[in-house]
Amino acid sequence: MATVRIPTPLRTLTGGEDQVQALGDTVKDVIENLEKNHPGIRERLLDDKGVRRFVNIYVGDEDIRFLDGLATPLKATDEISIVPAIAGG
Amino acid sequence: MSTSSPERDALQSKSALVVGVGGLGCPAALALAEAGVGRIVLCDDDLVDGTNLHRQILFTEQDIGSHKLDAAERALYRAGARPGSIELVRSRFLPENARDLARGVDVVLEGADNFATKFLCADACFLEHRAVVHGAAVRLCATVLSVAPDGAPCYRCLFEDLPTGATAPNCAEAGVLGPVVGLAGALMADRALSALLGDRTRFGSLVSYDGKTDRARELALTARARCALCSNERSIDEITFHRYTAPSCAA
Numbered sequence: 200m201a202t203v204r205i206p207t208p209l210r211t212l213t214g215g216e217d218q219v220q221a222l223g224d225t226v227k228d229v230i231e232n233l234e235k236n237h238p239g240i241r242e243r244l245l246d247d248k249g250v251r252r253f254v255n256i257y258v259g260d261e262d263i264r265f266l267d268g269l270a271t272p273l274k275a276t277d278e279i280s281i282v283p284a285i286a287g288g
Numbered sequence: 289m290s291t292s293s294p295e296r297d298a299l300q301s302k303s304a305l306v307v308g309v310g311g312l313g314c315p316a317a318l319a320l321a322e323a324g325v326g327r328i329v330l331c332d333d334d335l336v337d338g339t340n341l342h343r344q345i346l347f348t349e350q351d352i353g354s355h356k357l358d359a360a361e362r363a364l365y366r367a368g369a370r371p372g373s374i375e376l377v378r379s380r381f382l383p384e385n386a387r388d389l390a391r392g393v394d395v396v397l398e399g400a401d402n403f404a405t406k407f408l409c410a411d412a413c414f415l416e417h418r419a420v421v422h423g424a425a426v427r428l429c430a431t432v433l434s435v436a437p438d439g440a441p442c443y444r445c446l447f448e449d450l451p452t453g454a455t456a457p458n459c460a461e462a463g464v465l466g467p468v469v470g471l472a473g474a475l476m477a478d479r480a481l482s483a484l485l486g487d488r489t490r491f492g493s494l495v496s497y498d499g500k501t502d503r504a505r506e507l508a509l510t511a512r513a514r515c516a517l518c519s520n521e522r523s524i525d526e527i528t529f530h531r532y533t534a535p536s537c538a539a
């Protein structure tokens with residue numbers, strides 16, 4: 200079960216939790232599992248082309264764009280980070 | 289970084305542009321001034337608002353209703369900015385002035401509250417071959433990205449283009465916590481000072497800070513092979529107004 204770190208802008212979908220656990224053998228599987236438990240999160244991360252252009256997803260310290268994208272395989276100990284574009288200050 | 293005498297002397301001949309004198313720009317400008325940067329250009333067109341005083345640390349209740357730049361200039365000189373070092377640009381950072389403003393300094397600190405200005409700043413700085421430090425803070429989250437004059441990676445390597453549509457991050461729902469944005473502004477200044485002193489090791493590094501867990505994380509970014517701005521396949525070679533039309537967010 201992977202650990203997913205949830206950025207502040209998406210915590211409204213996870214009841215305020217800053218990290219959640221999700222099942223899946225790949226990043227795509229994990230996002231689908233997240234969607235079951237936190238409806239609406241998939242749309243915030245993906246569009247019909249894949250990962251939205253203002254969102255970046257990391258497995259450990261590696262951007263999945265430079266791995267296998269959504270098909271990136273996961274180990275149970277992996278930590279997934281979501282880095283969305285933010286503007287404010 | 290420390291500002292020992294040789295570093296302070298070196299900074300006297302350096303210049304920085306601060307885009308947006310808000311929650312990020314205030315602490316960033318203060319740190320630049322205290323470090324001894326010889327020329328600090330402040331760019332903003334707004335007035336001091338009492339509801340923002342908790343995070344715009346250069347302003348006091350006496351400044352409410354004043355132009356931000358006038359109040360910031362007074363505060364920076366009081367804090368020890370070099371005499372004559374503060375320049376004021378009473379305007380937003382816009383397509384029509386972006387390249388001129390970027391070209392006129394050694395480094396740009398971008399603390400804008402909207403995505404259009406962020407992408408405009410990224411583009412103008414790359415086209416003018418200037419280092420830029422992007423900062424952002426929403427609620428308990430802050431990010432700082434330092435970009436080399438030749439990009440690779442740049443802001444567009446990370447986020448490609450302006451968010452659009454219903455799923456774009458909704459800034460209007462977000463507040464900003466003073467200490468978190470202050471930390472981000474200080475970090476922006478640290479990255480800018482490093483760039484001014486010739487340290488390239490911070491370029492391409494994205495720092496994310498989570499105020500809820502009090503954890504900071506630094507990621508070394510990789511340049512996007514087909515980045516529209518800084519790759520060999522780039523398509524952006526000028527500033528055109530239509531590229532930066534997106535809703536703004538008053539944070």
